[in-house]
Amino acid sequence: MRTVRIHAAVALGATAALSATLLAASPVQADEDPTEHIVNGGFGDGSTGWWGSPVIELEVTGDERLCADIPGGTANPWDVIIGQDGVPLRGGESYTFSFTASGAEARPIRALVQEPVDPWRTELDGRAFLTEEAAAHTFVFTAGADRDDAQVAFQVGGADEAWTLCLDDVSLLDGAEPPVYVPDTGPRVRVNQLGYLPDGPKNATVVTDAADPLPWRLADADGAVVAEGDTAPSGPDATSGQSVHTVDFGGFTEPGEGYTLTADGETSHPFAVSADLYEDLAADALSFYYPQRSGIEVLDEIAPGYGRAAGHVGVAPNQGDTAVTCHPDTPCDYALDVSGGWYDAGDHGKYVVNGGISVHQLMSVHERALHAPTGNPDRAGDSTLRLPERDNGVPDVLDEARWEMEFLMAMQVPGGEPLAGMAHHKVHDESWTAIPMLPADDPEARYLHPPSTAATLNLAATAAQCSRVFEPYDAGFAATCLETAETAWSAALAHPDEYAPATGAGGGPYDDTDVSDEFYWAAAELYLTTGDAAYEDAVTSYGLHADPEVFVPSGFDWRYTAPLGALQLASLPNDLSDGARDALLGGAAQYLENVGTHPYGLAYAPVDGVFAWGSNNLVLNNLVVLSTAYDVSGDEAFRDAVLEGMDYVLGRNALNQSYVTGHGTSDAVNQHSRWYAHQLDPSLPQPPPGSLAGGPNSDTATWDPVSEAALAGCEPQFCYVDDIGSYATNELTVNWNSTLAWVSAFAVEQLR
Numbered sequence: 009m010r011t012v013r014i015h016a017a018v019a020l021g022a023t024a025a026l027s028a029t030l031l032a033a034s035p036v037q038a039d040e041d042p043t044e045h046i047v048n049g050g051f052g053d054g055s056t057g058w059w060g061s062p063v064i065e066l067e068v069t070g071d072e073r074l075c076a077d078i079p080g081g082t083a084n085p086w087d088v089i090i091g092q093d094g095v096p097l098r099g100g101e102s103y104t105f106s107f108t109a110s111g112a113e114a115r116p117i118r119a120l121v122q123e124p125v126d127p128w129r130t131e132l133d134g135r136a137f138l139t140e141e142a143a144a145h146t147f148v149f150t151a152g153a154d155r156d157d158a159q160v161a162f163q164v165g166g167a168d169e170a171w172t173l174c175l176d177d178v179s180l181l182d183g184a185e186p187p188v189y190v191p192d193t194g195p196r197v198r199v200n201q202l203g204y205l206p207d208g209p210k211n212a213t214v215v216t217d218a219a220d221p222l223p224w225r226l227a228d229a230d231g232a233v234v235a236e237g238d239t240a241p242s243g244p245d246a247t248s249g250q251s252v253h254t255v256d257f258g259g260f261t262e263p264g265e266g267y268t269l270t271a272d273g274e275t276s277h278p279f280a281v282s283a284d285l286y287e288d289l290a291a292d293a294l295s296f297y298y299p300q301r302s303g304i305e306v307l308d309e310i311a312p313g314y315g316r317a318a319g320h321v322g323v324a325p326n327q328g329d330t331a332v333t334c335h336p337d338t339p340c341d342y343a344l345d346v347s348g349g350w351y352d353a354g355d356h357g358k359y360v361v362n363g364g365i366s367v368h369q370l371m372s373v374h375e376r377a378l379h380a381p382t383g384n385p386d387r388a389g390d391s392t393l394r395l396p397e398r399d400n401g402v403p404d405v406l407d408e409a410r411w412e413m414e415f416l417m418a419m420q421v422p423g424g425e426p427l428a429g430m431a432h433h434k435v436h437d438e439s440w441t442a443i444p445m446l447p448a449d450d451p452e453a454r455y456l457h458p459p460s461t462a463a464t465l466n467l468a469a470t471a472a473q474c475s476r477v478f479e480p481y482d483a484g485f486a487a488t489c490l491e492t493a494e495t496a497w498s499a500a501l502a503h504p505d506e507y508a509p510a511t512g513a514g515g516g517p518y519d520d521t522d523v524s525d526e527f528y529w530a531a532a533e534l535y536l537t538t539g540d541a542a543y544e545d546a547v548t549s550y551g552l553h554a555d556p557e558v559f560v561p562s563g564f565d566w567r568y569t570a571p572l573g574a575l576q577l578a579s580l581p582n583d584l585s586d587g588a589r590d591a592l593l594g595g596a597a598q599y600l601e602n603v604g605t606h607p608y609g610l611a612y613a614p615v616d617g618v619f620a621w622g623s624n625n626l627v628l629n630n631l632v633v634l635s636t637a638y639d640v641s642g643d644e645a646f647r648d649a650v651l652e653g654m655d656y657v658l659g660r661n662a663l664n665q666s667y668v669t670g671h672g673t674s675d676a677v678n679q680h681s682r683w684y685a686h687q688l689d690p691s692l693p694q695p696p697p698g699s700l701a702g703g704p705n706s707d708t709a710t711w712d713p714v715s716e717a718a719l720a721g722c723e724p725q726f727c728y729v730d731d732i733g734s735y736a737t738n739e740l741t742v743n744w745n746s747t748l749a750w751v752s753a754f755a756v757e758q759l760r
């Protein structure tokens with residue numbers, strides 16, 4: 009028998025799966041005399057105490073192992089279960105759950121300790137990869153609540169082919185050493201792990217308790233010292249709980265690879281000084297979208313390593329998305345073809361408000377390239393990205409945007425129906441699916457959720473922008489976009505308070521009860537496209553117009569879109585731009601100050617100090633504001649703040665973490681995704697290069713069980729774990745990548 013090293017020991021919710029190696033836990037028992045809580049775990053008494061799903065028969069072999077033939081052709085792990093009920097757990101107690109198993113080589117199974125009834129709250133959601141030879145598997149977890157009647161369940165369904173499982177030595181012992189997550193933060197000298205532009209700012213951070221300045225030296229790839237100086241102590245940092253110094257080596261301008269910075273006896277990860285620093289990132293961040301597409305086969309020759317069948321094109325076991333009707337709780341008498349678009353994130357849902365801000369930012373990559381002084385329309389022009397529409401005479405970024413726009417337009421309620429012209433808020437599965445789950449394998453029923461004013465205004469705004477940017481390439485499509493936008497606008501005016509609820513199963517809520525900001529953004533886009541006085545009046549009638557305070561300290565995202573309207577009016581040609589520019593420069597000043605005064609150059613200062621879900625996106629959206637301030641003013645301080653702000657995302661942070669897959673020495677690679685689920689199934693890929701992780705989230709009320717198990721008591725910058733189960737800190741999404749793509753597109757054009 010082989011012994012498999014100890015596994016992660018975390019509790020996970022129904023939407024997440026287990027990390028295999030997240031937590032270092034000692035198998036040594038703290039209690040010398042732990043109690044066994046499994047009945048007949050050695051099967052000396054036949055199968056007493058155990059039950060199985062009706063599709064299997066439990067057999068106990070002569071050498072006292074429990075074996076069962078597991079049928080092939082099931083979709084979900086929970087389609088075949090072996091379990092034991094009535095297991096007592098004490099909240100706060102740590103347990104060692106272990107078993108020996110053999111089965112099909114590399115077959116993943118789920119080992120759960122959980123509530124025995126809906127909502128099946130889990131205390132442990134472990135994953136074991138089986139071998140043909142029997143091997144031991146061990147998990148350590150801390151129970152979150154007292155449960156007299158917990159259930160131990162092995163979920164073993166989901167295989168195409170039949171196989172045979174044998175279990176032995178199933179054990180649940182109390183008195184375990186609680187698992188502790190300790191991030192590997194590497195050297196205490198923190199740099200942008202990609203590097204720096206030759207003529208750009210160059211800042212680093214040293215974690216040290218030293219009170220006085222320390223000498224630093226910059227070495228080239230051969231180890232020769234090329235610059236030196238002294239650090240600047242900056243004292244305690246509230247976002248990390250660390251004492252830090254800063255290093256400014258902006259005076260060094262010599263291009264090269266493999267530089268390192270040394271201070272206080274520690275040497276940074278290597279980095280480049282290069283004018284081409286952001287080229288790959290800018291292309292990767294946009295090429296992220298093709299394998300995120302729904303409704304199309306992803307070709308391996310275009311996205312190497314990411315080829316997969318089309319998802320949700322009406323082919324079983326998929327039930328969507330070619331004729332989707334309304335949720336049974338809110339019925340309608342029509343069905344829509346809402347195939348296409350992008351999957352939102354690590355789930356298979358498609359949500360209009362989040363799709364809206366995402367596609368807007370992609371179209372804005374193009375619009376900025378046309379209008380900003382440092383814009384370069386060729387950069388994301390035709391044949392620049394990895395997608396099927398290369399070489400069709402249309403900028404690739406617009407090809408990608410059109411894929412989503414057509415989906416958004418398909419979400420509009422048809423004429424003659426109640427709420428005609430509004431947009432359905434979202435389409436997603438009836439229940440959360442297991443992870444991993446390739447899009448084409450999703451067996452759930454999918455429904456349209458009720459139209460909302462926020463979704464309708466997202467459609468109005470983006471379709472208006474679509475009309476503008478597609479006019480030179482496809483006038484017919486541009487006209488359709490404008491007609492859709494105007495219909496949506498009228499529908500939103502007629503139904504200004506249809507709010508999406510905060511509840512719902514199987515998909516994100518994307519709830520929002522203040523849509524004044526969506527009205528402002530949509531009016532701005534319609535005005536920019538048409539120049540019509542009615543839209544101009546609408547823009548200026550909102551208190552949000554020309555107000556620097558729309559640029560709030562916490563940044564903006566899908567829920568708060570007023571800054572999008574303000575940025576567009578400030579940066580594109582129109583008669584309202586003067587007031588919008590003044591407001592933008594006023595609002596951007598605070599982010600400039602934040603970057604300049606923060607020892608990690610952080611462009612994010614939430615008022616309460618709590619880092620929100622997707623904080624990296626909020627950081628980057630503040631960089632969008634700073635970039636646009638540079639575009640409209642030419643004030644280089646704004647540009648330099650953007651470049652310094654990027655350092656944080658790419659490694660100059662408390663965790664020494666690049667939050668972008670494939671970029672940087674210590675990059676995030678386990679973002680929560682049902683199909684880039686390499687951490688759970690080695691046959692699946694990691695996320696594509698250029699995938700942004702959500703990032704630190706210190707709002708404990710929103711945490712998933714992996715975050716709860718790993719991050720208790722964390723300082724804000726430390727509230728992140730690169731684990732696939734940590735969807736509250738480590739998901740990837742279309743709206744976060746659009747911001748990364750936008751800022752990368754800005755950065756790639758600077759100081760060339």
Ligand code: 9MR
Pocket residue numbers: 352353354355357515516517518565621622735739740741
């Ligand atoms: O990005 C969303 C974040 O702003 C919300 O606080 C959070 C909780 O509602 O949801 C996030 O969006 C998730 C969505 O609900 C489902 N798809 C994945 C999204 C990213 O985590």
